[in-house]
Each structure stands twice: as structure tokens, then as C-alpha cells.
Amino acid sequence: MSSQNEPSFRESVDLMFNRAVSIMDLPPGLEEKIRVCNATYTVRFGVRLRGKIHTFTGYRSVHSEHMEPVKGGIRYAMGVNQDEVEALAALMTYKCALVEAPFGGSKGGLCIDPREYEEHELELITRRFAYELAKRDLIHPSQNVPAPDMGTGEREMAWIADQYARMNTTDINSRACVTGKPLNAGGIAGRVEATGRGVQYALREFFRHPEDIAKAGLSGTLDGKRVIVQGLGNVGYHAAKFLSEEDGALITGIIERDGALHREEGLDVEAVRNWIVKHGGISGYPDATHTADGAALLEQDCDILIPAALEGVINMSNAARIKAPLIIEAANGPVTAGADEVLRDKGTVIIPDMYANAGGVTVSYFEWVKNLSHIRFGRMQRRQEEARHQLVVDQMESLSEALGKTWSPSPDFKQRYLRGADELELVRSGLDDTMRIAYQSMREVWHDRDDVMDLRTAAYLVSIEKVAASYRAKGL
């Protein structure tokens, strides 16, 4: 996506990494050990479809095993290549460290356009890919745990989990070999929307800090802010939906594969999503201006730009014309290293990918823990909360009796009291806490150090320090 004279995606991630380590004091050699990708496995396998054998190429890259298992999604897209999975695996290492999910970084991908295959064909392809990875422990509850990414979702994760279970019938922890599964196949409430929800929580946290809002040249709250979103897939759709429905933001632009929609008064996210599902794209959607050159809308005037599709979409060819004062990287790597510099010089504030889209891996961690504990997430807490609720009721009743009054709980007292013990509530509050704490750790570095000019460098500093501490603790 980036223009020809720009570094590749992996080089771009490395350049950003180098920028951070140049102002850190790491022991000699550790910097390189952290930066490089440990291993990348390439597999080519055949699947008989439509009367002939089709050969597919896939990858699983392991960036850092300072913690195991390693974790990272599996992407289905035609553009998947080694450079891309290695860049994405590296970002996973830094992301997990930043939000303190106890994993190393990994990523996988398959060169395929999933829209060209029937469901049963995709199942055959996915199961075969999973088989190839699992037999080399590149899918394994304690070694390597994939999750959804572009072009994959709950359905593919369920096939992968089932394939692993068939190959490892005695592994009681087999469900923990992959996250992002459907609820009825060992998934967790709130995982589907977790990354988009995390983007919303990240923006809410940003807007709690007047100094940070001012740095972006903005003021006030999320209410009424004009937002342009690129990619109305899993991440973009949920982020846009929550921000418009719950925070009063106006989604003034939506960019998709077949162009862009613009409406200054705000688009109905649900209606656009339904239109895409029904018609395969945004073309023909009423009540909005349609532009065939979707990427041009990235340069439109707005308050917040949310790239939530591909890497490299903001590059040296358009960075200078980007008007949004605040960019939140819902996608991985949407801003190239060169564009990052141009935008920093312009004063644009960028909330970096490794933080902004960490909601997915955070809730994946909850799912993995739930699978390993073999207990419905929230059940233990519910028992405790029920006992505590009864205690409160008893105390209130005896107190009112002593005062010669009568008291009885309102009909929804118990429900309200126990809300915190629901799985979804636990997931949401755990995610919210994680996003707040991680933002504050980045922000502290951003504000306290004169040599840290942006949130991205601050995020790298925090995460590299944590990875380095792990290596040091191991004696490496």
C-alpha cells in the first residue's frame, strides 16, 4: 500500500523500534535479540476442490518467545507474505507486553481471498492449514495460540479448535489452542467486539486527559466529534457502532474496498453495515455522497481518523494532506514510518496500533484463562457475590428491624448487585481497566521525558522495557 520508496511493513516496524531503543539504555546485543523475528515457517499444501488440487501458501511467524505461549491472529488475504506476518508478529510482542498479556508475539496468514470460496471449501482449507501448523506445535495451548484477524472470525477459530482436538484427543486443554471461538465452542462473551470495544475505551481514556486533547488541538468530549473510519469489518464496525451509539460521535465517513461514503450529519453505521452484507459493498447506499476513490476520504476534514483495514494506507504520498488532528490506529501498521514523521512534525497525535487494537488480545487472554481453568468465567465470582448479596440483605433487614422500620430489597436489587459477576460485565470491566492502565503507562513516558515526542515512541519504550526485563530475568 505504501509508495515505492518507502520501507516494507516489517522495516517500518523496525524503524519505529529503533527510534525507541536509541533513547533507551539496553545491555549490548539485547536490542537486536528483541527486534529480530525468531522464526517464520512457510507451508505450501494442496486441497482438492472443484475437481482439481489447489495449492495454498501459508505462514506462521514467531517473533519472540520471552513468554510462552506466543500469540497472534491468522489473516486470510491475497497480500499475505513473509514480511507482513513478521511485522505483525513483532507488533504482537510489543502489544502483549504493553497490556501485560503474558504472551510472546506471533502471527500467521494464508494467501487466499476467502470471498472466492464456498463455506465447505473454506472449512477444508482451514482444517488442512491448521493440521500443518498443529503438527509442528505452531498451534498449541502452551506453545502458540492463534486468534482471528482480517478475513477470519469465530467460524474459522472453531474449525481450528476442532482440528487440533481431533489430532490431540488426550489433551484436556485443547480448547485453549486458539481464541476467538464461538461461545458454544469454548469462547468468551464479548470477544467478537473486543478490538472495536478496546478502540472505544482507548478514545474514552484519551478524552479524560485535557492536556492530551489539547495536544491534538481538540477540546471537549467525544460527543459530536466527526469521525472517519476506514474498513467496516470486525474492528471498524464495532468501533464506529459503539462510538456513535454510546459516545455521541458522528461517523461522517466510511471507507470500504469499493469507495467511500460521506455525510457530514453522520452516517447510520448499522444501516451501512446491513447494506454491505446485502450488496457486497457500499456502492448504491442512499443518504450519503459516494466517492469511488475511497482512500481520498482519508484526507477529508474530520476530528478523528480511524484506519481499521490495512497497513500502509497513510504513507509518504498522502501524509502531508491528512487533516485529522487525531488518528487512532485500529488496524495494525496503517501509518508508515515515513508518514509517522511527517504527521509528528505537523502536530498530529497518533494513538498507536500496539495500544489501540490491544482489546482483542486482552479478551483473548481472558478466553485462554477460562479454557485452562475449565470453569465458566464468572461462576466463582458469582457464588461469592451471591453470598455477599445475601449478607447485605440480612444486615439491612436486621438494621431496619432495630430501628423499628421495615425494609425489603427492590425487585432489581439482586440483579444490580450481581451485575459485576456476569461474564460479559467481567470481560468489559477487565478490558476497560487494561486500556486505562496501559494508556497511563504510555502517557507518563510521553509527558515526563523530553526526548519522547509521541505516544508511539512512549508505547515502544514501555513495552521494550518489559520484554527486556523478561530476558534479563531469564539470564539472557
Ligand SMILES: NC(=O)c1ccc[n+]([C@@H]2O[C@H](COP(=O)([O-])OP(=O)(O)OC[C@H]3O[C@@H](n4cnc5c(N)ncnc54)[C@H](O)[C@@H]3O)[C@@H](O)[C@H]2O)c1
Ligand atoms: N480482528 C481482531 O480482533 C483484530 C485485533 C487486532 C488488530 N486487528 C487489525 O485490524 C485490522 C482489521 O481487521 P478486522 O479483523 O476488522 O478485519 P475484517 O476482515 O473483519 O475487516 C476488514 C475490513 O476492511 C475492508 N477493506 C479491505 N481492504 C480495504 C481497502 N483497500 N480500503 C478500505 N477498506 C478495505 C474490508 O472490506 C473489511 O470490511 C487489521 O489490520 C487487523 O490486523 C484485528
